[in-house]
Amino acid sequence: MAQIEHGDGFETLAIHAGQEPDPLTGAVVPPIYQVSTFKQDGVGGLRGGRRSASGHGAAGHGDVVTGPGRWVEGYEYSRTANPTRGALEECLAALEGGLRALAFASGMAAEDCLVRAVCQPGDHVLIPHDAYGGTYRLFDKVMAGWGVTYHPVPISDAEAVRAAAAAHRPTLIWVESPTNPLLSIADIAALAQIAHAAGAMLAVDNTFASPYLQQPLALGADAVIHSTTKYLGGHSDVVGGALVVTDTGLADRLAFLRNAVGSAAAPFDAWLTLRGVKTLAVRMDRHCDNGAQVAKMLANHPRVAQVYYPGLPEHPGHEVAVKQMRGFGGMVSFRHAGGEPAAVEMSGRTRLFILAESLGGVESLIEHPARMTHASAAGSPLEVPSDLVRLSVGIENCDDLIEDLRAALG
């Protein structure tokens, strides 16, 4: 049995946490438990014994009875708990330094679960004024209808967040850092203090950074959100989401809600994500190297008006990013000097960068946020510039990527 010890490094945890060889066969990776239900040895006699990372229990679907570090008494039904999903959850909890993790069918399912577990009708939430378009849509088109009011704030400006917290008395402050697609940086430690002083919870969408580059819980955040579709999965072959939290009560509420609505990750999806997680560290190092080189080239290109990359010293969030991130990632956005038509045209003209939504995979992607990922924010305070191009810089040969972009820029 692979023994994880206190102090094991990130790369070791990514490969071993939650992934001890299968006790039955010795299989060195967790099998895909592609099952809906589990045989009980007499009524209520459940088999199994994974330490609870998913908050499920033995008292029937939805009755959450486990606590931190306790072993579940067994498995009963895969909506409630599944060993493959449990392996991923244990690994993600270790990588984020959290108490418990929950894996979902998508990043949006994870977001929805967190908001509904934490907020009641009449509550207020602060969100980044440049949040991911789907997050904005969730608050604007779904949560608003259930009486949860959102207020966009520039989360890179801690004083603006403090003022908004005083004015709106939010239950939840929602942060992305870096943001999608403008790569704004929030000072997570400062915002955690502001949130807690205001009696609010701080949730950080860590999708762009991944736990390898940034660990929000260690900086004081209460919850981390992931679209595991992105860097954690890393191969553009699975959609998923995750929440990682530090509080048992919150973990239990999330597990209850996820089980009640049925938004958990499927076993095969959890397995694919876990396979991706094993190489997260080496992939992220290359994403960071390639991202930095691409950003530098763009910053010196005459057809580029502005580059957004936190690794550039001129980025307004650079100092905070240096303080709280191990590296600056592979996401780079820029404004095309030729305006919207040139940005749109270029997005369809690259050879290696594939014109597609999503990010964080090994292959490089290019997109036009205003017409693609952020179209749902059109006409809102979260509208993105129409001349903006977003790149997810992959781990191909960087010279090839740079040549591709140069040729497409003309």
Ligand SMILES: Cc1ncc(COP(=O)(O)O)c(C=O)c1O
């Ligand atoms: C920052 C961020 N958060 C959340 C999501 C939603 O994740 P999913 O597409 O897995 O539902 C995305 C998707 O692009 C994202 O970029």
